[in-house]
Amino acid sequence: MQISLKAPTSPSRQKSAALVVLLTSDDLKKPCGDDALNELINRIHKRGDFEGKASQTFLLPLCDTLSAERLLLVGLGEAKLLDEKVFDKATTAMFKAIRQYKLGDAAILLNQSTLSEESQIRRLACGAETSNYQYTASLSKKPDPKLKKLVLLASANSANRKAMAQGQSIGRGINVARELGNLPGNYCTPTFLAKEAKALGRKSDKLKVSVLDEKKMRELGMGSFLSVTAGTDEPAKMIVMEYHGGKKSDKPRVLVGKGITFDSGGISIKPGAKMDEMKFDMCGAASVMGTMTAVTELELPINVVGIIAAAENLPSGRATKPGDVVTSMSGQTIEVLNTDAEGRLVLCDALTYAERFKPATVIDIATLTGACVVALGKHATGLYSNSDDFARQLIDAGERSGDRAWQMPLWDEYQNQLDSNFADIANIGGPEAGSVTAACFLARFTKNMTWAHLDIAGTAWLSAPKGATGRPVGLLMQYLLDCAN
Template sequence: MEFIAKNTDILKLKTQCAVVFALNNKLLTSAEKIDKTHHGVLSKALKSKDLGESLGKSLWISVPQTSKEQPYERLLLVQLGKPAKAKTTDIKCESWRKALVAINAAINTTQAKDAAVYVDDVNIHESTESTLALATDLALSAEKSQYRYDTTKNEVKLPVLKKMTLVTSDMSAAKRGLTKGKSLGCGINTTRELGNLPGNICTPQYLADQAKSLASQHPKLSVKLLGEKQMEKLGMGSFLSVAKGSDEEGKLIIMEYKNAKNATAPHVLVGKGITFDTGGISLKPGAAMDEMKFDMCGAASVFGAMHALVEMNAPVHVVGIVAAAENMPSGRASKPGDVVTSMSGQTIEILNTDAEGRLVLCDALTYAERFKPKSVVDIATLTGACVIALGSHATGLYSNDDKLAENLLAAGEKTADRAWRMPLWDAYQKQLDSNFADMANIGGREAGSVTAACFLARFTKKYKWAHLDIAGTAWQSGAKKAASGRPVALLVEYLLNN
């Protein structure tokens, strides 16, 4: 989708759909101009309460064709609700985002191929760079609204909107915001698509091919792939204990994007990429097992973040590591009670083969040491316990560094991709004690998400590290079952700020 910033008048810019606003039940500047041109048609809609006063309400306005030169074919009036501060045109960021959802939903029901949005003197109350925030969210929302899963479906009605123009006087900030928002939207849609693909298509090899494809389009991105023989030489016995149960070969995928102005140590993202999780020998119940194709959403979020960064040509140095494998119950699969040796040299007693994510992640986290990273953030659909603790609203955040945790939390708040910090106390570590190895891979029923994080913490002592448990936020179930694209926005914001 194409995004353009222009400084022009609503009575001059030719568009198939013009979008104007009411705030606190009063028309903003561009809406007032239309109102005067068409003898009060918008004022009447407000007075009659056809639009309504609730935030995000929209109304198609029928305007008579006054001349052949009339630039707009359709007119959409959108309610911004109450201002964030009395007697101002300041609105909350959340209000703007809700309005954008309504705008895109309305436009996507039409055959309009282009639209122009007139923000006039609207300001984002919480932002020091209001136009940048307006533009970023506009492009992000529009790009996300274009996504439809159609890879394995024959008939899917796709939106026809191809171009959106933001009309504003602050051109420089608008252009930067539109680039950022579009890039972020592309990254989020990449994550959604990978998550939504079925496990028979999105295999470890498929993810490896996607990494190579992305690198072929972006010269500053390089890719390295490790197969099972190479991982065996590195001593990744924990990772291989999961991969060996499947006919699909496990892959460690390393993507490096090097675009920082100065030679700097990278930030590293590590994604759990279990492309399908049966539970292994500790077989899962059959109900909703199809949703275990989403068990690679941590890996998908790494792909999405890398895609967004290269699209916006971000001045950062980032390494993305994806630990990709299937967890299957074959004759070669690990058994409860097996003991394996991780790349770090620590031994692990596998008490439950359905706690496989931490087994592939621990070796990937040890591999990350070679980059001497500024920070490492792993992202994983790790535990059902995190869903019980936080539901689907917040991602669980664990960290061995307070500043890193604060930066991630702040990025989540800014992008409405929120996380909540959970404890990582030594008192929980004793639950991982084993009679036959250095540790067990599960810590019992209590505090399951915490003990999973405590397990990973044993492999991250050489750098600043955070763990994001996205089991509750990576996808939604039910009639609207689909990957969410989280936490790409949080990750990209963190990387851009640090």
């Protein structure tokens, strides 16, 4: 999408399919500085058609006093209550109206109240990209017309241009994660993910991509990872993306994504209802791909490593059985009590592999447990960390990006639920605190690192309307932008 900045010298003379004005309810009591526009808004308000309530929209289809073909008013509520969350909800309603009226272009007059221009621009640019996303990969029907051009009526200074670039890149990264998540399992295989990563690598000379096959994993002793892929004909892949934007001596930030491109549960097979949604079990990997896309576009001055543990989990005569014991890359043995707790089995070897990069921090992202959905629903990602300071950084990044997380306990008292008579550790800890014990399992493989685990089982996709959300790309990018600054 083409997004540009233009000084708001005379909004009423701006030619476009629609002039969009963001207004608090307080703005309706004072002139906006453009006589023609101010008169029109006053008439609409006095008629009772628009009150500036949060997320309220009103479209005037014909407005002869403006150069724009239409006028779209968007309410932000009371100025004293306006914050980023209110703004995001209002602009979501705005883009919904733009889609509804099939507008090919629009010009947006920013609000002159408590939110900075930079914040509004970044959020609008991100929202424009994400609102334009349409899944079409396996559809024969042509997509609906999209918004192709957006003019933000604001000064084109360096800070605003930077905010616009960040917003667009983050939006595109979110869309990459959504697209990969939405692809059916017979399209998006581990091999497909590896090809997508290599294609991204060819776009940037700062990004080096390598792919470990099963033979190399076997040589490295990744018995835990390989136990998951044993029942499928699709070869597993460990995808490593090394972005070098900082100094060679700078320790990298490492992102590790669970990439189970379809999860049947293996021998511990899942119920048939909603099993189709297990194509979304690679949304952790998708978020790593989306984040690396945004990082390379913005050429952030830091070092970032993205690792994707990609595999299918299917039952067959070769599949791992409940009660089998496997040896991880770390040397720890694992009793596989439930083959549907497979995400932690691929992640533990990927986390051990991540140690070789001597990381500053490590974040793993995984649709790991249904228990997290029970605990937090679809609104917050479950956050676990062996460093409270690191956890607070990520929670703050989630709040500012609107991609929120909530810290959960990672106490030693939960660890004995993973005790096994036949191995160093069991891969499940019983029915109590399932999300916590899954994180405790991963914690045993991250003792030498500053580490956080994001359980996105509730936030990575929605069942109605069905589709991937692209989370937590927004949170991850805010954290990496903070590191870059």
